[in-house]
Amino acid sequence: MAAILLSDLSTLAQYLRESLELKKFSIIYAYNGTGKTRLSGEFKEQGKKFGEDREVTQRDTLYFNAFTEDLFNWDNDLKNDRKRVLKINGDSRFFSGLETQEMDNRIRPLLNRYADFDFRIDTTEWEVSFSREVEIDGKRTTVEDIKVSRGEENIFIWCFFLAIVQLALDGDEAYEWVKYVYIDDPISSLDENNAIAVAHHLAQLLMTTDKGPRVVVSTHHVLFFNVLCNEFKGKAYKHLLKRGAALGSYSLVDTSARPFLHHLSNLVELYDAQSSGSLYTHHFNMMRRVMEQTANFLGLDDWKTCIAAPDGADKALHKRFIDLMSHGDYSLYEPREMMEENKAYFRTIFRQFITGHPFNRTLFPNLFNIAGATQAVDA
Structure with a gap:
């Protein structure tokens, strides 16, 4: 390349x-x-x-990065603990068309793809309030001024951004500078x-x-x-x-x-995750997919042959663990963090896998010592 x-x-x-x-x-x-x-x-x-x-x-340049999310911040109504709103930094040109473009109606169809809550933008106070329909005593009712989760907040901001991108693509006067x-x-x-x-x-x-x-x-x-x-x-x-x-x-x-070697990038991502401790349930699914790709490349029968546990009982346990953790019903934008016990299992399975196969050791700089021996897999 x-x-x-x-x-x-x-x-x-x-x-x-x-x-x-x-x-x-x-x-x-x-x-x-x-x-x-x-x-x-x-x-x-x-x-x-x-x-x-x-x-x-x-x-x-219209941009979306970590600073974009900083244009929004919560007022949690600490005094009354009742009216919670997401404040908007109206000084940013990011919001150039907010008052004239009916942004609620532009954002809502995008947000409905991903979320089950609703919102209202107040361009006088420069704030967003959220609501959600819930069932109470068998009747559906709308709960106002809720605080959405961090994942829901992120997807709302993303859909806000997409609505603005659409205006820029359409050549809207407020975003002609883009x-x-x-x-x-x-x-x-x-x-x-x-x-x-x-x-x-x-x-x-x-x-x-x-x-x-x-x-x-x-x-x-x-x-x-x-x-x-x-x-x-x-x-x-x-x-x-x-x-x-x-x-x-x-x-x-x-x-x-030539095709990008995605499974190697996945391996590095998994290695970084298990090293930092930031492990989520979907990482088991990623590991299984890498094992499947490795088995295909090596001409092996299936992904289970890539489980490198030295003991037969451990190998069966690790297979069962990967199967269970790869098929859970997990939140769309808030994958669940593993329990500490599951993190330990993940590290063991993952490290046995990468040390048991001839991957380039420079991908995992801290797993191998100078002499070339691996660290203990349960470290």
């Missing part, structure tokens, strides 16, 4: 801007910690122009089904017209990346972003020439 070496973040952002003159989309896969959010910030900054007093006189859309990891901790749904929905929205803003999407979610690659086909650059050898430099690898 061809790689482009870029000396720093500014050079990388400029390269992306120039390359988007030839193709409308650029999709970037990168591990967490590579610098995706900083890249989105640098890309945005390069589109700004300033006046004599350093005030921003022009910009060209030349680029930069999306960085739109929804965190997606399970597989919803990674597919969100990626497909995003691609369908962006491909409704060949005109409109150029788009960059960066993500650490390998399935999300894969679906976007398939949806955009030849209309997108498909890159793997890595840190370069020199401090502060980057390597941008073109993954279009």
Whole structure:
């Protein structure tokens, strides 16, 4: 795969801007910690122009990243514990069309794909209130001014953003300034089904017209990346972003020439998750899928042959554990964190798997010591 070496973040952002003159989309896969959010910030900054007093006189990038979520914050009504609202930072140009575009009606059809709550935007107070229908004593009633969960809040903000992107695609006057859309990891901790749904929905929205803003999407979610690659086909650059050898430099690898080795990226993601302790139930499903891909590559009968427990009883237990944990009924946008006992089982199964097969050891830098021996699998 061809790689482009870029000396720093500014050079990388400029390269992306120039390359988007030839193709409308650029999709970037990168591990967490590579610098995706900083890249989105640098890309945005390069589109700004300033006046004599350093005030921003022009910009060209509508972006979604961690800072977008900071434009919303909760007022939990600590005094009365009754009216809880999500406050909006009305000073941001992100909300340019909020007062004139009936945003409620634009957001609601998008939100209904993913959630069962409703909302109302107050453009006088710059706040959002939420409600939900519940059943009480056999009768359906609407509970007002609720506080939605963090996952529900995230998906609401995402749908808010999509509604604004639609306005930019339509050439709405309030968003005529948008030349680029930069999306960085739109929804965190997606399970597989919803990674597919969100990626497909995003691609369908962006491909409704060949005109409109150029788009960059960066993500650490390998399935999300894969679906976007398939949806955009030849209309997108498909890159793997890595840190370069020199401090502060980057390597941008073109993954279009041959299939991206998604299972290896999944392995690194699982390794990072089990190392940090941030393990969720869907990680068992990911591990099983990697085992299936490994078995296919090696010509083995099925994924169970990749369970590397030395004892037959342990092997049967680990198979049963993976089966059970791979077929639960888990929340769409809030995958459940594992109990500590299950985390211990996951670490044991995972570490036995990667040490029992000839994967490149540089993918797992802290699992192997200098002499090449593995750490204890139950560490």
